[in-house]
Amino acid sequence: MMARNPSMMRRYIEAAIFSGALVLLSAQAHGDVRKKVAALVPSDPVLVVDQKGNELVSQNAASSFVPASVAKIVTAALAVDVLGEDHRFETRFYLDGNRVLYIRGGGDPFLISEELAKLAAALVATIGKQPLRGIVVDASYYPADLKIPGIEQTGEAYDALNSALAVNFNTIYAMRKGKVVRSAEEQTPITPLAISQFLARGPNGRGRISLAQEPGVGVQYAGELIAAFIERAGGGINGKISLGTIPSGLEPVYVHRQSRSLWIILSEMLRGSNNYVANQVFLEMGGRQLGGPVSLEKSLRVANARLGKLGLDKSIQLEEGSGISRGNRLTARGLVEVLSKFEPHAALLRKGDGAYFKTGTFSGVRTLAGYADTSKHGRVRFVIALRGNDTALRFKLLNIIQSEL
Numbered sequence: 001m002m003a004r005n006p007s008m009m010r011r012y013i014e015a016a017i018f019s020g021a022l023v024l025l026s027a028q029a030h031g032d033v034r035k036k037v038a039a040l041v042p043s044d045p046v047l048v049v050d051q052k053g054n055e056l057v058s059q060n061a062a063s064s065f066v067p068a069s070v071a072k073i074v075t076a077a078l079a080v081d082v083l084g085e086d087h088r089f090e091t092r093f094y095l096d097g098n099r100v101l102y103i104r105g106g107g108d109p110f111l112i113s114e115e116l117a118k119l120a121a122a123l124v125a126t127i128g129k130q131p132l133r134g135i136v137v138d139a140s141y142y143p144a145d146l147k148i149p150g151i152e153q154t155g156e157a158y159d160a161l162n163s164a165l166a167v168n169f170n171t172i173y174a175m176r177k178g179k180v181v182r183s184a185e186e187q188t189p190i191t192p193l194a195i196s197q198f199l200a201r202g203p204n205g206r207g208r209i210s211l212a213q214e215p216g217v218g219v220q221y222a223g224e225l226i227a228a229f230i231e232r233a234g235g236g237i238n239g240k241i242s243l244g245t246i247p248s249g250l251e252p253v254y255v256h257r258q259s260r261s262l263w264i265i266l267s268e269m270l271r272g273s274n275n276y277v278a279n280q281v282f283l284e285m286g287g288r289q290l291g292g293p294v295s296l297e298k299s300l301r302v303a304n305a306r307l308g309k310l311g312l313d314k315s316i317q318l319e320e321g322s323g324i325s326r327g328n329r330l331t332a333r334g335l336v337e338v339l340s341k342f343e344p345h346a347a348l349l350r351k352g353d354g355a356y357f358k359t360g361t362f363s364g365v366r367t368l369a370g371y372a373d374t375s376k377h378g379r380v381r382f383v384i385a386l387r388g389n390d391t392a393l394r395f396k397l398l399n400i401i402q403s404e405l
Helices: 006-040 068-083 113-127 192-201 215-232 262-272 275-290 296-309 332-348 391-404
Strands: 046-049 055-059 090-095 100-104 134-138 171-177 180-183 206-210 241-243 252-257 329-331 350-352 355-362 365-374 378-387
Touching (some): 090 113, 100 215, 134 215, 171 192, 262 275, 262 332, 275 296, 329 332, 332 365
Parallel strands (some): 100 134
Antiparallel strands (some): 046 055, 090 100, 171 206
């Protein structure tokens, strides 16, 4: 057959030579990228994988590293799996025969002022404008002694205590001039507790403080702010605001479902890297699957079970859901597998220069992970985990990956 058709044989040979040349060029290109990566970061984990799972660049891919906020990718992937994209957090309201309003927090991470205005309008339309004789806030869905590893070591405003009922991410944004405190935003009324807290701990001028001292302080502030919005909506309150529990047998008169779906909350969480929101979402996974009250132990059981089904329980080890704890440990191979499952949701991440990505930053830790478009391999998944404080270096490595693969 070959002897009778020499031209066909020649074409076979030429095609084989061309294919072999492409393989050699591709291998050389991969080798060049690997050498450049190794020259810049000889011992840090770097992994790049194509759509078929081929490792284009692999360096210390099985070594564990501290992910910092890159851990939020894992939390987001688990949350979509456990809760569903359209999950809505709920806050429940009860009214007794004496017109005492009871509020049961459900861990909603986005009860910001704009949401509270909607909530109050719907609530007043349901219960009427007759003055309330008191408000009782029930935050028992979260235990009072809940501790998130890493939170106690930071004074950042958005690293506030997690709570069953918290408003504006458990923070107060105000401005102080001497002993006069005003709200720093038109949409948020000032309350007595906000004034006292800002006088005690706020800057002279404009700033944001977290309510991270005592769990009850944040819950009390939530009650005060909801009361202020009820008054803005035309309702009234003649009694005090206190902490307590819902009386047995009382049925809710209004259930507020967060206007933002989980999809939108995750987008805000990933792009803003909000630790408070990340752990509210993480805690809800355990509460929803195993019942309240929430706990880290419950959420870790749920997370580890899901990771175990993917064979990732050894390569993805979490202490909490935001990445604020240095006890979190990932491997590049483990995180790349999570990225594979999360790829339909890549648009939730920050976008820039042909990549969707999440950064993580601690003292001595600079991480970067996500998806990048390359000229030869299309979209790739990548993990860069550096020890050190060179913020620009991780993006320099990403640029090498994009331009030369």
